[in-house]
Amino acid sequence: MLRGRDDDLRAVDEVLKGARSGRSGVLVIYGDPGIGKTALLSHATEQAAGARVLRCTGVETEAELPFAALHQLxxxxLTRVGSLPGPQAAALRGALGLGAGGGENRFVIGLATLSLLSEIAEDGPLVCLVDDAHWLDRASADALLFAARRLDAEGIALIIASRDGFHAPGLPERRLRPLAPGAAAALLRDRDPDLADAVRARVLAESGGNPLALIELPRTGAGFAPAPLPRRIQEAYGARIDALPPPTRALILVAAVEGTGDLGVVLRAAELLGAGPPAFGGAEELVTVAGGTVTFAHPLMRSAALHVASLDERLAAHRALAEVLRDEEDRRAWHLAAAALGPDEQVAAALERTAERARERQGHAAAAAALERAAELTADRVRLGGRLTEAAVAAADAGAPERAHELAERAARLVDAPRPAARLAGVRARIAFERGAVHTAHELLLSGAARVAELDPGTAGLMLVDAARNASQLGDPGLVDEATNRLHALRLRPEHGLDSAVIAVAARSESLARGPAEALPAMRPLVADAGRIEQGSYGLRLNAAFVAGLVGDFPAQQEICAALVEEFRSLGATGWLPIAYATLASAELHLNRFRGAMSDAEEGLRIALDSGQPHRTGYLEGVLAWLAAVRGDDARCAELAARCRDQFALTGIAHGTAWGEWSLAMLDLSRGRHALVLDRLEEAQAGPARHQNQAVYFAADQVEAAARTGEPGRAAEPLARFAEWAAAARLDWADAVLARCKALMSGQERHFTTALRLHGPRERPMERARTELLYGEWLRRERRKRDARTHLRTAVEIFQRLGARPWADRAAAELRAAGDSGAVPASTDGRNDLSPQELQIVRLAVTGLTNREIGARLFISPKTVGYHLYRAFPKLGVSSRVELARLDLGED
Structure with missing residues (x-):
């Protein structure tokens, strides 16, 4: 019975109840040492009757061994790994050291973890319990958190217990508080009914409601030391350990140093220290020995064993373990490093090899730790700089930019040679970009490229391409020109494979500084040749997609990015997915495929947050803000636009905030708040959006707002801006929008009819609907209500089909004002009722993919796929995959 924990017990029981009913749930329990976290996990084990239980505990000494905790869980x-899809099975085996590591992406390993747990749950409810999560190795934590965020309909309960220091954003959490006085008194009475009143009062006062303190403090006697509570408990444990016979103390120390609880290893190492045969007698309250494992009753007991031992005793224990673990190179290397008191090149080299193996298994945090410790054991200046540089790279790959920054800055004081200096400059620039210091990243890339330009022009060229790309996101023509000029000065040869990149960078520079008449003709060949760019050249292909957006060729942009997303998903190259999804969603938005755009932007945002790419979130949230504006979701639009502004304040990257400001203007435009639209877009155009491509596309909205407010003078500049771009773009849709703008400014009907003639039947239907609406409004004001009704009905139908509710409402109001008093039929398009994830799953199901294949593409479990299909079918009016395949789910 757990005293005073009724609410906490109910929270645990709710998660277990959900698993029994087929729904998954997660709970992260935080609390101080001794507060009762482990007791709640024991309660979960007791209540999990009929369910399978998997457990693991974070071990401090294994915090640098990749996937140690995941293997334990x-x-x-593991006999069921073979039932997973081939790439996932191979990735998980490689991560756990059960097969050759193939350098799989950590998200594939996370997906494999989710799939395996889902596979186990097919047999019935599954309960996964993780204790001391603050000591999990980073690779295991990443895999478990990846799975936790995607649990849905599998019937899995995941309960994690941790002290502060384990970060699980977005997951349900509960913090354990000290016991209330009544519950504390009851617990103490249960454990020590004969305690003297004075001692009882002192224990209650000193314990502060900590259950472990209530149990342990009475054993220390009346003379409590004036120290923090965990330390007092630890010292009490230490006194008990110190009173044990020397052989038992040696065994306890080796078990504490070894950390994993492998009884065989502990006994062999202790024997090297002269401990003799097993001698755990008298330590039964400190450790439990069962099933070949030795377990400390509480983590503070293990800490106490280390604290009471002398330095010489601890070093001897590490050396003994290193001797016993000769066949386990990684664990041996760490014990040798722990025993080293000064520089030791042999041990440093062993740690370097450990880091390489960790990288092969995507254990980047473990690699960073091994390289950092190797650097501490390195005397040679050149090797020290190299190891610190590689440690910084590994830390950056692990999503730890602050740690990576500190390591890189230490390396910067040591690295002199051009090639290592360029390598270091590249990682420092990457870290600076991810921390929001884009100007610093630009300067580092320029300086690094200069150092290596003569020795390795190809590497220098790639760095300059990155510099120009970063500068374009800042909207700074001068910085783009600087990188472009240096790139041209390299006189790269075809074998460097950067021809397309040079063209793309130059085109961006021209679009920023010289205007569309010169820039767009230079850009089109790159878009046309995008299919011939080498398949693995992801950055160059993304460049081509970005340039396609600049020239207004959204079908090409969508095609390039859809192929890239498919490729990245199949390869597990998730580091590239956020920017690919962002560019794909942007293309779909401009094509007015709003449902697909929302689905892809949501998925990109989720992966960006999971993979630690905050600099990508502004772009994705900006796209989602615009889509929220079109749907009429005022609160969501305002929330996302505010996040875009916050990201701009942190990073200076203008693309996201340009989307955000345009989104708010679109919301105002749909509501008829034209003066606000005009003010907002003029301010955006004068500020960070000036050199972003959104400024071209929202020019038509400025013209409409100026016309509706009766301020034609404020329409002149945006009209000229869009007209100049449209003349260079030579696209029917652009000419149609330009004609609509001219109609608004001149009041001449011929411009409206020209616009409608140029609008394609399915290309950018939102633009056609807006032209129909504005033409209908003009006709009504000209007292031609019958003609107006035709155009307004068309507008209502298109807006409804697109899910553009405020626009449909506005068109319906105009239709009623034009004399059509009949009710406007509601949209019957079931796609509007689908959530973004349901739509994404349905789109893949129509292609014939199985639930398992869909799950692998979307990083969710097959069971979750089935659950969402079950929810989507009635919304679409179907009852099976056969009927689903007959639906026309093409985008508008």
């Missing part, structure tokens, strides 16, 4: 179920 999944070990009882």
């Amino acid at each position: 999944l070990r009882p179920a």
Whole structure:
């Protein structure tokens, strides 16, 4: 019975109840040492009758061994790995050291973890319990958190217990508080009914409601030391350990240093220290020995064992373990490093090899730790700089930019040679960009490229391409020109493979500084040749997609990015997915495929947050803000636009905030708040959006707002801006929008009819609907209500089909004002009722993919795929995949 924990017990029981009913749930329990976290996990085990239980505990000494905790959790179920899709099975085996590591992306390993847990849950409810999560190795934590965020309909309960320091954003959490006085008194009475009143009062006062303190403090006697509570408990444990016979103390120390609880290893190492045969007698309250494992009753007991031992005793224990672990190179290397008191090149080299193996298994945090420790054991200046540089790279790959920054700055004081200096400059620039210091990243890339330009022009060229790309996101023509000029000065040869990049960078520079008449003709060949760019050249292909957006060729942009997303998903190259999804969603938005754009932007945002790419979120949130504006979701639009502004304040990257300001203007435009639209877009155009491509596309909205407010003078500049771009773009849709703008400014009907003639039947239907609406409004004001009704009905139908509710409402109001008093039929398009994830799943199901294949593409479990299809079918009016395949789910 757990005293005073009724609410906490109910929270745990709710998660277990959900698993029994087929729904998954997660709970992260935080609390101080001794507060009762482990007791709640024990309660969960007791209440999990009929469910399978998997457990693991974070171990401090294994915090630098990649996937150690994940292996501990999944070990009882590893025979089922073969049932996973081939790439996932191979990735998980490689991560757990059960097969050759193939350098799989950590998201593939996370997906494999989710799939394996889902596979186990097919047999019934599954309960996964993780204790001391603050000591999990980073690779295991990443895999478990990846799975936790995607649990849905599998019937899995995941309960994690941790002290502060384990970060699980977005997951339900609960913090354990000290016991109330009544519950504390009851617990103490249960454990020590005969305690003297004075001692009882002192224990209650000193314990502060900590259950472990209530249990342990009475054993220390009346003379409590004036120290923090965890330390007092630890010292009490230490006194008990110190009173044990020397052989038992040696065994306890080796178990504490070894950390994993492997009884065989502990006994062999202790024997090297002269401990003799097993001698755990008298330590039964400190450790439990069962099933070949030795376990400390509480983490503070292990800390106490280390604290009471002398330095010489601890070093001897590490050396003994290193001797016993000769066949386990990574663990041996760490014990040798722990025993080293000064520079040791042999041990440093062993740690370097450990880091390489960790990288092969995507254990980047473990690699960073091994390289940093190797650097501490390195005397040679050149090797020290190199190891610190590689540690910084690994830390950056692990999503730890602050740690990476500190390592890189230490390396910067040591690295002199051009090639290593360029390598270091590249990682420092990457870290600076991810921390929001885009100007610093630009300067580092320029200086690094200069150092290596003569020795390795190809590497220098790639760095300059990145510099120009970063500068374009800042909207700074001068910085783009600087990088472009240096790139041209390299006189790269075809074998460097950067021809397309040079063209793309030059085109961006021209679009920023010289205007569309010169820039767009230079850009089109790159878009046309995009299909011939080498398949693995992801950055160059993304460049081509970005340039396609600049020239207004949204079908090409969508085609390039859809192929890239498919490729990245199949390869597990998730680091590239956020920017690919952002560019794809932007293309779909401009094509007015709003449902697909929302689905892809949501998925890109989720992966950006999971993969630690905050600099990508502004772009994705900006796209989502615009889509929220079109749907009429005022609160969501305002929230996302505010986030875009916050990101701009942190990073200076203008693309996201340009989307955000345009989104708010679109919301105002749909509501008829034209003066606000005009003010907002003029301010955006004068500020960070000036050199972003959104400024071209929202020019038509400025013209409409100026016309409706009766301020034609404020329409002149945006009209000229869009007209100049449209003349260079030579696209029917652009000419149609330009004609609509001219109609608004001149009041001449011929411009409206020209616009409608140029609008394609399915290309950018939102623009056609807006022209129909504005033409209908003009006709009504000209007292031609019958003609107006035709155009307004068309506008209502298109807006409804697109899910553009405020626009449909506005068109319906105009239709009623034009004399059509009949009710406007509601949209019957079931796609409007689908959530973004349901739509994404349905789109893939129509292609014939199985639930397992869809799950692998979307990083969710097959069971979740089935659940969402089950919810989507009635919304679409179908009951099976056969009927689903007959639907026309093409975008408008």
